[in-house]
Amino acid sequence: MNCSIWVSGMVFAGSALSSFYANADFLKDTKASLDTRNFYMNRDFRQDNAPQSKAEEWAQGFLLRYESGFTAGTVGFGFDALGLVGVKLDSSPDRSGSGLLLRDRESPRRAQDEYGELGVTAKMRISKTVLKVGTLTPKLPLLQANDSRLLPQTFRGGQLNSLEVLGLTVDAGRLTKVNQRDSTDNEDISISTVGVKNFKPQQLASNNFDFASFSYKWTDQLTAGYGYGHLDNVYDQHVFTLNHVAPLSGGSTFKSDVRFARSTELSSSQVDNRALEAMFTYTLGSQAFGLGHQRMSGDSGYAYISGTDAFLVNFVQVNDFANVSERSWQARYDYNFAAMGLPGLTFMTRYLTGDNIDLGANRPEGKEWERDTDIAYVIQGGPLKNVGIKWRNATVRSTNFGSDIDENRLILSYSIPL
Template identity: 55%
Template structure:
């Protein structure tokens, strides 16, 4: 595990200033703390039954705990604060023939998973007016990079980020990342370019980087229209320009039409062959508790979509539970339906189902690739009483294609969040 002396020095300096001001009311009064217990069962069944060199299924069960601490800011022109994220994951059931779900840290010696893992992340922060600088452990969610939180413990990065909201309607966002701690890891490591199946992406030399920069933001052009742009660069591997337009058209009481348009241009940065144009559009009609969405996504260029590897969530309309539908030359469409049962008097209960179909995947000399996926989520969160914040979610997915293994998948997540402050 490699650590950056510069990042640690900045964090230590800011922490020192924070603690020297701890008596200030804002630091304490605006603080928040919570602990989340997350019980996660994962089953991925490969429908070909497995072979002598491939497992028939991936099945694991684990218990995770996440302690989140978020201070307020000290008084003064420059306010200082500190955040902390402590995580711990414990194996409940796994084996050498069923590991690899992403819930637990792989154990290379046994072919199974380690019994436990976790970590402690600290983030120093400073605030001037409506601008906030954070240095240390970061969870990010923007057009350039999205930390995944779809397993037992979340993916985090080490680096710095500044977010400014000095101008009404305008949010500016920039950052520098140097390492990643993936969702099934207890160590930080260099980042890498995702070279997923049928992406057509190749890398000359080592596929790793210890510098990812991004800068961009969003501007509310009107009450109903927001535009966004981000530039990002994974050192020596790829550069990307990402554009986004979101428009919400009110139609009548409890009715609206949301349009979400996305375009990204990705090119190489010296050590890869990345060349991709990604267009996506999602249109969602909402009526009371119902939502019906139709989406389209198209890849063009010499490769598929470029994004940081392992478990980062790419900014794509057709990135879903199993697939990203972002292979070389792939065209895909999506139909989605959501229902919020609060509209009929059952708050906390939600349902979602969607179907995606992709084709025209460039597989070189082989026949064009095609794939489809069907997802279903049903979730309930207790709204009040003794078990308030207790959540239960079942996620089911089916994936079929003509170039890889067919998959049936189920995830059952039971979580409970207890506010401490």
């Protein structure tokens, strides 16, 4: 046999075999699912002179999630994809604005019949470090993408996650655009002005949000963390966290969740806030009892990205209890009905009250309270196994500011592995 032909054949065979194993590794860890959500929401505004009597809409959502594995080798490559589609089932111009559906550009009070988007993320792995660039849904103390409506909020940017040191989790990156949960547009990232925040309106948005987060697990029971966030030309933020779970007799536990955040202005945005929070939860069998306190100080309310879930113990279904100088308390109770022979059925209720809200000179203090109840059931067997049903109810009342709201959400969900 001609030597050059033999060598060429071996090289080709080696490349093919290498490609086969790389692709096999790439495919082995690939995951895909189709999540469906049927979402009804009714928000009834109870205060006098409300501009709209209620927001009431019904919609169907589809979320196609794809996560590839990584190619073999020292440096592995892969990609993720997120396909989102929302379909209007019921809405009208006098009841729109629930956050479920995209509003029509030419007629903002009317919801579009359907909307959708596709997000793609490229990723690279070296050892225990992964870099992702593209569509992201971060869940960090500095920024938590919201997924409480029909479709999730997404961001565009890059994020690095590293687990190289045992017990230490490092996240860092930059986000440049946000796509809100009822939108298909990538927009500048802005600070939330919901409630009484006292931010200066001239500079509240940016196209750069930089972040770095460190979390270290000292023991199986104790974890501490620090995070830094920088919304360019708007604010800087430092977040400190401490979580401890103490095992007690009889299988019960006592969990402590303590947080402190310091937010300061950039370019005269008037951000100046200190947030001290703590949540303590005692779990006994199928029951959990929680007590939380949250205290705001400084010249402004708490700073967080618009549309996201604020990293606050009293950020709940409707309110964030993070207004200027606000002090708030929470009492919470959870029950798992598996103890009564009904696995899959859970219950939660909580009550929060806040006062001392600074509404400005010569105005009385603002006060508010909120009561939430969640009942959820996941079918455990049969042809409808893993179908989830959740009812969420909230009642909100305020004094001297804000809206009075009665709210109900009914969510039917199902995830199909592909």
